Amino acid sequence: MSNPMVTTYSLWSQFRNCRKGCDYRYLQGLVPISKDANLSFGALIHECLELWHRERDLAKVLDHIDRAYPNRVQDEEQKKNRHLATAMMTGYAACFAEEKFHVIALEKGFKGRIINPSTGVSSRSFTIAGKVDGIVHLEGEYFLLEHKTASQIDSGYLERLWTDFQIILYAWYVRETMGIPIAGIIYNILVKAKLQQGKGETEAEFEERKAELLAKSKTGKTSAQRKLPESDADFQTRLAVKYAEPGIFQREMLYISRDRYAVLQAELWELTQAFLEARRRGHFYQNTAFCFHFNRPCAYYPICSADNPANVIENHYQVTAPHEELKNTDDNSNELAF
Ligand code: SF4
Known part of the structure; x- marks a missing residue:
């Protein structure tokens, strides 16, 4: 019998949103050759936050940013992002010079089983892996620390946080695989000026x-x-004023109920069964209602909308291994800092 397929939140989210996109990314391994600048910026800020919470050395964080943008003198996009990341992290370090929580782990990886909630039996087809931004201890309870960059924070943004399937899933697996009872999530939100x-x-x-x-x-x-x-220098000064404004960094705390864990397990199991059925029948259908969901075309829109998809794939996509988010995962559970 073949080994179970390793899955991630991103895979299940993609499958839930559009099965065809899941097929392209996780079965065919296709990714666009051109990178999404927003995703790259978010990834850099995640790295900076890890570095900051690990060492609390702003000079190292700023050096990391400089090394991420080596062509900033000639390249306008790199220059712009370097300015923004520098101001954002300098403002963050000043705003959170002292923390109330104690960091237990950062960029912590987990691997777990997917269980049928009706029988308690593990899936033979899938396992799940992921990486949490942080686990922290605050006033006698454990929380996941989840970093987010946002273009703005309004009441709609905050109200939507409870729908975050990913973080509930991660909380469940941290609890199951590391034995840490996660009470809730601290969302650490940084606004992009x-x-x-x-x-x-x-x-x-x-x-x-x-x-x-x-x-x-x-x-x-x-x-x-x-x-x-x-x-x-003048632009950095103007950005520094912006990053000293109240509300530019926000922390939102959300507790997780046991009911939400039960719903999560049931949904995850349903998704595995639907995936197996789609793979057996060789049909991953398109959800065209999702093509522009994030106010920009889906990464696979050029393929889905083309008369000659093979030509588009050959010229604009490359095949890469799935689950890039698991790279650089700290899998060593001995390093939990209780
Ligand atoms: S372009 Fe639309 S149909 Fe095609 S994979 Fe993306 S969301 Fe699905």
């Missing part, structure tokens, strides 16, 4: 603006001067 570095005016733009001002001027004169590009 929308500020842009001032580009200044070209000579032509300045002349056009000056002409408009002169046309409106009663004296026929204007003191307007050409706007120069904002220096890196």
